[in-house]
Amino acid sequence: MRQGWKRVVPPLMLVVLAACSQAMTVETKPDRTYAIAVENPTAQAMVVSYDDGTGSRLLGTVAAGDTERFVLAGARSAQITVSAVSEDRSISIQKSVMLRQGSVVHVALR
Numbered sequence: 001m002r003q004g005w006k007r008v009v010p011p012l013m014l015v016v017l018a019a020c021s022q023a024m025t026v027e028t029k030p031d032r033t034y035a036i037a038v039e040n041p042t043a044q045a046m047v048v049s050y051d052d053g054t055g056s057r058l059l060g061t062v063a064a065g066d067t068e069r070f071v072l073a074g075a076r077s078a079q080i081t082v083s084a085v086s087e088d089r090s091i092s093i094q095k096s097v098m099l100r101q102g103s104v105v106h107v108a109l110r
């Protein structure tokens with residue numbers, strides 16, 4: 001009886017593992033993928049996020065005097081609000097932005 005289990009378990013494990021390892025596809029609609037370049041002329045690093053009407057999404061941090069490019073995949077609307085706040089919360093900026101398919105929209109945090 002013990003010999004039988006040794007022959008059955010390894011093939012059975014392979015079947016279970018194969019069934020659990022199906023490929024997962026993540027799709028992004030290309031018509032809702034945009035790019036923005038956020039310029040931070042302030043003397044402080046700014047934490048940047050955007051809201052497309054469905055809630056705020058964090059993009060990242062833009063260092064003082066620097067510009068960072070962000071890709072917004074799956075934005076629900078071309079009209080968004082970009083928000084930036086300094087790490088010490090002393091500066092807060094909001095900009096209304098109209099995204100354009102196929103081009104990078106420049107956003108200056110002034």
